[in-house]
Amino acid sequence: MRGIEVNLKHIWCAVPVFNNRSTVRDVAAACCSVLKNVVVVDDGSTDADIASLLFDIDVVVLKHEKNLGKGQAILTASKYIEEQGGIYMITIDADGQHNPGDIEKFFPLIKEDDTDIIIGCRNFNTENVPTKSRFGRKFANFWLRIETGIYIDDCQSGFRAYPVKCLNQLKFKGSHYDFEAEVLAKAAWAGLQLKTIEIGVHYPVPQNRISSFKPFMDNLRISKIHAMLVGRRLLPWGHKRLIQQKSPDLKILFHPGKFLKMLLTENATPGGLAIAAAAGTFLAILPLLFVHTFIIMYVAARLNLNKVMAVNVQHLFMPPFVPALCIMVGYFIRHGYWLTELSFETVFSQFSERLFEWFLGSLIIAPVGAVIIGSIVFILGTLIKKARQ
DSSP, rough: OOOBOOGGGGEEEEEEEOOOOHHHHHHHHHTTOSSSSSEEEEEEOOOOOOOHHTSSOOOEEEEEESSOHHHHHHHHHHHHHHHTOOEEEEEEOOTTTSSSGGGGGGGOBTTOOOOOEEEEEEOOSSOOOHHEEEEHHHHHHHHHHHSSOOOOOOTTTEEEEEEHHTTTTTTOSSSSSSSHHHHHHHHHTTTOOOEEEEOOOOOGGGGGGOOOOHHHHHHHHHHHHHHHHHHHHSSSSSOOOSSSSOOOGGGGGOOOHHHHHHHHHHTOOOOHHHHHHHHHHHHHHSSTTHHHHHHHHHHHTTTTOOHHHHGGGGGGTTTTTHHHHHHHHHHHHHHHOSOOOOOOOHHTHHHHHHHHHHHHHHHHHHHHHHHHHHHHHHHHHHHHHHHOO
16 A cells, blocks of 8 residues: 655755856756755855855755765755655756756655655757767666666666665765766665656757766766676675565466566566676686586576576587687787697696686686677677567
8 A cells, every 4th residue: 555645844855066056046946946945965166155146045055165976965965854854855956957847746756654766767859968978878777777687767867856764874885976876776775666757858058068077087986886786786695675575476486487488588688688698608708617507697697687698608608619719828828829739638637727728818718708799699689679670
């Protein structure tokens, strides 16, 4: 049974701002026209005194003395809102990209006893959408699916509703734009539900666009946080749960047809199949003696990959050809010239050396093979998908 809609006095709007002097005043005023409680977090702005700029608008202004990052500004607002008795926080960027009127779209989805995070998915069927934004959106969506098994259409949108009590219990490494990727993965691991609504978006022409996103440093931070999240996902122990969820229904194991269909259709998009094939290829080429299938299945299960593809692609790399190729490459790395005689006798009489060379060679062959096989599977998957459509 669904809970009652939360009282609007318990919903706050949070506006993190860094050097958005030309737009923050209009955004804050528009937010106040929708919600009574609005907090603006000045994240060390140097282009204006934000408190003075908003002196006649009924908002709370919190200030970081130096720039700590958008993620930290959101957490500062979240802690303040919980202290004031708030239940939900709707975050909106200060650059004018979002329409504050869309805040009302969140209200029907916010319930008094819920712990959902609601993401406003931007409608990109509009003018001036940067190519990098389209790519970044797909990139973020892909990694969230790998990390959690959940598909969200717009993981990069900063227009979101958070339950502050839950948000304040989670621990984060990122404090800039990487926070917005990390928070969704860790919230899902903690048992929170991720929901979406469609929102509008406005991008000015490039010469009028103001952004605090630093392409090199912020992309580096985002890549680092995804690597950390994937690494954590691969570890065999569970995550701290804030919300307990139902255990998986194991009855499906007694219905082989349904179970097989689930395995075949799991993350079966061209991109999903390509990553599964690449992961299976990479692990199959490594000298994981006698445990290839077990490790591939484990990695596929932890990263929500298509298990059928990941496990079966290893058959392309069974001995003797690929191990022999790795040994030859590894031998060349060690000695600077090729091994002239590779036979059953030379392998097993000097097994420790050959195994080390196999490992060295696989560090070259495995990533190359993963890229080649993954690309082939992606192309074939895309062509098949288009043919079916």
